[in-house]
Amino acid sequence: MSLLAAHRPTDWNFPLFLHVFGAMILVGGLFTGATILTFARGDVRFLRLGYWTLLAVALPGYVVMRIGAQWIYSREGWDDLPSGVDDPTWLVTGFIVADAGALLVLIALILGGIGVRRLKGGSGTGLLKATMVIAWLVLAAALVAVWAMSGKPG
Amino acid sequence: MSLTDWILVLHVLSAFALVASMVLFWTLVVATRKLTDVDARITYGRVGDLGGRIIGVGFFGTIIFGIWLAFAKDGYAIWDAWIIAAIILWAIGGATGGRAGAEYQKVLEHAQELKAAGRPAQPGEFRSSSGELMLAISSLAILLLLIDMIWKPGA
Numbered sequence: 608m609s610l611l612a613a614h615r616p617t618d619w620n621f622p623l624f625l626h627v628f629g630a631m632i633l634v635g636g637l638f639t640g641a642t643i644l645t646f647a648r649g650d651v652r653f654l655r656l657g658y659w660t661l662l663a664v665a666l667p668g669y670v671v672m673r674i675g676a677q678w679i680y681s682r683e684g685w686d687d688l689p690s691g692v693d694d695p696t697w698l699v700t701g702f703i704v705a706d707a708g709a710l711l712v713l714i715a716l717i718l719g720g721i722g723v724r725r726l727k728g729g730s731g732t733g734l735l736k737a738t739m740v741i742a743w744l745v746l747a748a749a750l751v752a753v754w755a756m757s758g759k760p761g
Numbered sequence: 762m763s764l765t766d767w768i769l770v771l772h773v774l775s776a777f778a779l780v781a782s783m784v785l786f787w788t789l790v791v792a793t794r795k796l797t798d799v800d801a802r803i804t805y806g807r808v809g810d811l812g813g814r815i816i817g818v819g820f821f822g823t824i825i826f827g828i829w830l831a832f833a834k835d836g837y838a839i840w841d842a843w844i845i846a847a848i849i850l851w852a853i854g855g856a857t858g859g860r861a862g863a864e865y866q867k868v869l870e871h872a873q874e875l876k877a878a879g880r881p882a883q884p885g886e887f888r889s890s891s892g893e894l895m896l897a898i899s900s901l902a903i904l905l906l907l908i909d910m911i912w913k914p915g916a
Contacts, residue, residue: 617912624911631907634777635784638815642785646808652801656792664784750774757773758766 619682626675629668630753636665637746644739651726654735658719661712661742669712673705696761704752708745715741765833768826775822776907782816783900785809786861790893793868797882799875806869813862820855824848842915847906854902857895864892 640661647653715738722734789805796802831839868889875882
């Protein structure tokens with residue numbers, strides 16, 4: 608992180624902090640939720656905890672990350688590029704991962720929510736397994752986004 | 762991408778690993794506070810073991826790649842105030858995080874003893890106030906470290 612802010616105007620700092628902090632909480636929530644769901648092996652207590660971690664940690668992390676992203680995007684003037692000039696690859700990668708990731712997280716939370724409700728009746732573990740797989744996929748994609756945003760390839 | 766770019770990526774990924782493990786540990790702390798199920802506590806301990814490995818990678822990755830960057834990048838020096846502050850915060854975070862890990866290892870060993878003896882646990886028996894305090898200090902140090910990295914006071 609040392610060089611995230613090499614020579615940047617100071618009023619960019621807070622939006623950048625929100626973006627990075629939200630992304631870290633998102634990654635932490637995805638990692639924790641997916642790990643607990645992986646260790647659950649059908650145990651209802653662990654399945655519930657894994658799901659609630661995704662809902663109560665990863666989702667708010669995503670919201671904070673995305674608000675920070677849009678704010679810093681605007682502050683840096685990317686929304687004001689001349690016509691015919693495209694966003695750089697690293698920025699496009701970030702947007703693709705964020706938008707596709709949001710959709711996948713929502714699907715995971717809906718499936719997991721139904722799964723948690725069905726746990727009382729003795730079913731729902733399959734849906735929570737699907738939630739777990741999606742959470743690992745989004746986590747992998749998020750790490751690719753971290754690579755793109757910090758290394759800025761191209 | 763240059764070698765320095767890759768080092769920066771590894772530095773940032775290490776920081777993400779560090780914070781992700783912190784989130785994992787806080788989730789486990791909250792989940793085990795009132796737990797009385799000995800088997801569940803032992804399983805939570807296995808999840809915590811994984812977090813311990815990841816946080817180790819995070820702590821060492823951030824410092825090794827961070828110091829590398831301080832020497833590799835023009836305009837930065839290891840004696841810059843914000844870099845020294847970062848190293849101090851890293852040391853506080855690491856030391857208190859290590860203490861928290863040791864406290865929760867004792868709790869896990871206690872759970873294993875209860876299981877071996879076939880005894881149930883009482884509510885709050887798996888809670889460690891000193892572990893929570895150490896984890897809170899470690900988390901605060903990491904948060905301040907992130908703020909220091911973004912604002913770079915004195916740079």
